Amino acid sequence: MNDNIIAPENLVYQKSALVKDNVMHYCPGCNHGTVHRMIAEVIEEMGMQDNTLCACPVGCAVFLYKYIDVDTVECAHGRAPAIATAMKRLHPDKLVFTYQGDGDLSAIGAGETLHACNRGENIAIIFINNAIYGMTGGQMSPSTLEGMKTSTCPYGRDLKLNGYPMKIANVLAELEGTCYITRQSVHTAAAVRKTKKAIRKAFENSMAGKGTSIVEIVAACNAGWKMSPHEAHLWMEENMFPFYQLGDIKDR
Amino acid sequence: MAKVKGAVEVDVNRCKGCELCVFACPSKVLALSQSVNDKGYAYAYMKQPELCIGCASCAYMCPDGCIKVYKIKQ
């Protein structure tokens, strides 16, 4: 019976043609892949495949250039907003975005991030906040929650010793150069669709020259958190969302 | 009234058996296989194909873009 449903004329959804056939190296269930897919869909729908430049991070998404079929530059750790600044100034007609983790954006690259946003560079920043350094074995990052265990705070983040978890998106909202800041997630199909809409808006802002847009995605690093992918989503809902509240932070 | 029927196709050797599609499906269509793919992962398949409504929730959730969704009105 399925045989007559499975036919080209009945196809309603498949991965974007801009997602390459290379198998992604991410752990099973990693949210990076889901966000890559949504970015690819938006670029495809905007017809911008040949006019997009991506500044890639250091972190688990270091191989992004192997997965999304657009022009990319692999940046030194945290420097993507500076590279994207140059790309957009030299090529104002291109869609320019960075893709960065919490370690890349809010630790080593905090300076580049703050100043690109303060200058109001016409770029979009896709920020994957999984509260951990996924790539290097799960160390504490600026956004690690209070009490959350990582390899460098095995007894949980201690506010006295390690400082407070940083809501960097809220900090960036204070800067005049930012136009749109939103916090989304990809833990349900509905959330994935909302994230896609937010990415579309950020990319359109970049093309309209409205300033810097940031789409933070509160994400699970199930391997670093030592949970199954589904458990990590439940843990994220219970523990991450009350602190990193979803929704628009700034829109003008 | 027209009835919507769906079906999915999983790219078996791309699948990593993360099970997110299984939890995302509102109709409990999907499950992980007993056998494994080329990489040694159990993979998603339609355990109860007759229940699929072609909503694409599974495909939206799949991090690796393994799922194609088909839909017809009968």
Ligand SMILES: Cc1ncc(C[n+]2csc(CCOP(=O)(O)OP(=O)(O)O)c2C)c(N)n1
């Ligand atoms: C200059 C420099 N310092 C340190 C590192 C080691 N390093 C690689 S990835 C990483 C952190 C990545 O964390 P995050 O940005 O949160 O990305 P995730 O892997 O969690 O997606 C660090 C510290 C490096 N590659 N280069």
Ligand code: SF4
């Ligand atoms: S370590 Fe974490 S962020 Fe990196 S691929 Fe695995 S699940 Fe994803």
Ligand code: SF4
């Ligand atoms: S299309 Fe919808 S009903 Fe069919 S398997 Fe996927 S999630 Fe389940």
Ligand code: SF4
């Ligand atoms: S979500 Fe994708 S990778 Fe995960 S089990 Fe389902 S088909 Fe396989």
Ligand SMILES: [Mg+2]
């Ligand atoms: Mg991280």
